[in-house]
Every structure is written in structure tokens, then in C-alpha cells.
Amino acid sequence: MENIRIKATNRSPAVSFDFARHHLRIKGESYPEDVLAFYGPILASLDAYLVSLRSGRCRCDLALVYFNSGSAKALMLLLEKLDEAAARGAAIEIYWYYDEKDDTMKELGEEFGEDLRHAAFHMEVMQR
Amino acid sequence: MLAQELLDIRFALRRRGIIFAYSGYVTESVLTGLGEALKQKLTMEDASTKTMRSVFAVFVEQMQNIIRYSAERLPPDAEDEAFTLRYGLLTIAQENGDYIVYTGNLVQRADVERMRLYLAEINGLDKKELKTRYREQLRLGPGTLPRSAGIGFIEIARRVSKPLKYDFVDVDDQTAFFALKASI
Numbered sequence: 001m002e003n004i005r006i007k008a009t010n011r012s013p014a015v016s017f018d019f020a021r022h023h024l025r026i027k028g029e030s031y032p033e034d035v036l037a038f039y040g041p042i043l044a045s046l047d048a049y050l051v052s053l054r055s056g057r058c059r060c061d062l063a064l065v066y067f068n069s070g071s072a073k074a075l076m077l078l079l080e081k082l083d084e085a086a087a088r089g090a091a092i093e094i095y096w097y098y099d100e101k102d103d104t105m106k107e108l109g110e111e112f113g114e115d116l117r118h119a120a121f122h123m124e125v126m127q128r
Numbered sequence: 129m130l131a132q133e134l135l136d137i138r139f140a141l142r143r144r145g146i147i148f149a150y151s152g153y154v155t156e157s158v159l160t161g162l163g164e165a166l167k168q169k170l171t172m173e174d175a176s177t178k179t180m181r182s183v184f185a186v187f188v189e190q191m192q193n194i195i196r197y198s199a200e201r202l203p204p205d206a207e208d209e210a211f212t213l214r215y216g217l218l219t220i221a222q223e224n225g226d227y228i229v230y231t232g233n234l235v236q237r238a239d240v241e242r243m244r245l246y247l248a249e250i251n252g253l254d255k256k257e258l259k260t261r262y263r264e265q266l267r268l269g270p271g272t273l274p275r276s277a278g279i280g281f282i283e284i285a286r287r288v289s290k291p292l293k294y295d296f297v298d299v300d301d302q303t304a305f306f307a308l309k310a311s312i
Binding site: 010011031033065066068069070072073076099101102103104105107111115 | 156160163164176177178181182184185188189192259262263265266267279280282283286287
């Protein structure tokens with residue numbers, strides 16, 4: 001599968017989905033002009049990848065300093081997809097990195113984490 | 129005279145503690161540019177990381193609400209959203225140690241009652257209930273990425289330190305001016 005590499009802009013995060021290494025990473029700020037245009041293709045690739053993953057392992061790092069309410073929906077969909085793959089037998093590890101000076105992002109991480117039933121969810125302080 | 133007139137506007141803004149003001153058509157690139165300037169300004173102010181991010185988050189949601197929902201638009205009968213300009217006003221002020229984000233834009237009078245009810249409801253929720261509502265809104269329409277002002281107002285309410293203030297005044301038969309005050 002074609003890996004995904006998107007450079008960060010001032011409104012969208014850096015995305016690096018290395019499917020061969022089973023490592024997905026989203027890092028930065030997220031309030032893109034068009035959430036659907038930005039996250040749509042990423043979520044579609046993720047779907048295809050997760051089908052092929054079966055009972056394999058995958059790590060997903062989310063290191064966001066800020067995301068708007070539109071992006072929250074996309075992130076929730078991403079986490080749901082990972083959780084569904086875990087329900088089907090994949091070993092999914094999700095790491096949520098937050099800035100310790102901003103408890104809003106910590107809270108949001110806890111909320112997203114609470115909704116996961118099958119994937120392992122970890123919270124870590126972001127290294128500045 | 130010219131300089132005096134503009135200076136008077138500037139003084140009038142300053143008297144109200146306004147450090148940032150925009151009144152005009154808002155596009156996504158206006159949001160990007162103003163957002164960058166606002167970030168720089170907040171960094172210089174030495175505000176805490178949490179305050180800075182909250183002011184910025186409220187700014188983004190309010191600007192996007194104008195871009196999507198302001199009833200004052202050009203051309204007035206535009207069908208293609210990508211070529212529609214929407215008018216709104218946004219200021220950021222400092223008042224007694226708080227940052228205040230004010231926005232104003234026209235809305236349809238037919239929507240006023242519904243907006244009042246919704247904002248009153250959001251204002252009546254505590255932080256925990258807001259959290260629950262935020263999650264509920266995220267879960268609306270599974271598998272899709274809908275557009276909704278609803279979650280924007282919840283995001284704003286989660287970031288503020290005081291209840292939201294809002295008001296409407298009729299402009300003509302069709303439209304009313306909507307003003308929102310968010311304190312961080």
C-alpha cells in the first residue's frame with residue numbers, strides 16, 4: 001500500500017502513515033479549511049489498510065496541540081476505525097500525546113479514550 | 129481631518145480594550161491570516177498556554193460560524209458556497225484580566241428563536257454536561273463529516289470561563305443582527 005506523507009501547514013497537521021511499518025502518526029494543529037477534503041482520503045486509505053491488517057499489529061501516535069470541532073469528528077472516526085480493527089483481532093496501540101500546559105487536550109484525549117473498547121489507549125505528555 | 133477621523137476610531141476601539149478588530153467579508157484565507165497574527169500577538173502578551181489556545185479555539189469556531197452561516201452574503205443568491213462571501217465582525221478585547229471574543233453577523237429572523245433556545249440550553253450546562261453534549265454531537269450521523277454550528281457553540285462553551293452572552297436585534301423584515309460574547 002502507498003504510504004501517506006503530508007507536510008504540516010499552519011492549519012493542518014503532519015500526517016505520516018507508514019503502512020509497511022504499521023505506524024501511523026498525526027502531529028500538529030488541525031483546523032483545515034475543508035475537513036472532508038483533508039481527512040477523507042486519509043480515512044479511506046486507513047480503511048483499506050485495516051482490512052489487510054487482520055490480526056497484525058499497528059501503532060498510532062496522535063500528537064495534536066489543537067484541533068477544531070470539525071476535526072474532532074474526523075479524529076473520532078479514525079479512532080473508531082482503529083477500534084473496530086482491534087475488535088476483529090488486530091493488536092492496536094494508540095498513543096495520545098498532550099501538552100501538559102493545556103489540560104483541554106488532555107481532557108479530550110481522555111474522552112476519546114473512554115469510547116474505545118478494544119484498542120489499547122495510552123496518554124503521554126508531549127516532549128516540547 | 130482624515131487622520132483624526134481614523135484615529136478617533138482607533139481610540140474608540142482602545143477605550144473598549146479592543147486589541148484586534150475585523151469587520152468585513154470573512155473567507156478561509158482571512159481566518160488563516162488573522163489567526164497567524166492573533167497567535168503572534170497572544171504569544172507576546174505572555175498569556176498562559178491554555179488561555180492562548182482557548183482564545184484561539186474560540187476565534188476559529190466563531191470565524192467559521194460567520195463563514196458558514198452569516199446571512200449577509202455576496203452575491204445574495206449565490207448557490208456555490210466556494211464563491212460566496214459572508215460578512216461578519218470579530219473583535220478581541222481585554223477586560224479585567226479576561227480575553228473577550230465578540231462576534232456579530234446577520235442571521236435570518238426565522239432562525240433567531242431556535243438559536244436563542246439552543247444558546248440558553250448550552251449556557252445552562254456545566255462542564256461535565258458540555259462534555260457529554262460534545263460527544264453526542266460528534267456521534268450524530270455515524271460515518272459522516274457533517275457541517276453543524278451546534279458543535280461549534282459547544283466547543284466555545286467548553287473553552288470559556290464565564291457563561292456566553294448573546295443578543296439579537298432586528299435589522300429588517302428578514303434579518304437580525306446576532307452578537308456573541310465569549311470570555312476566556
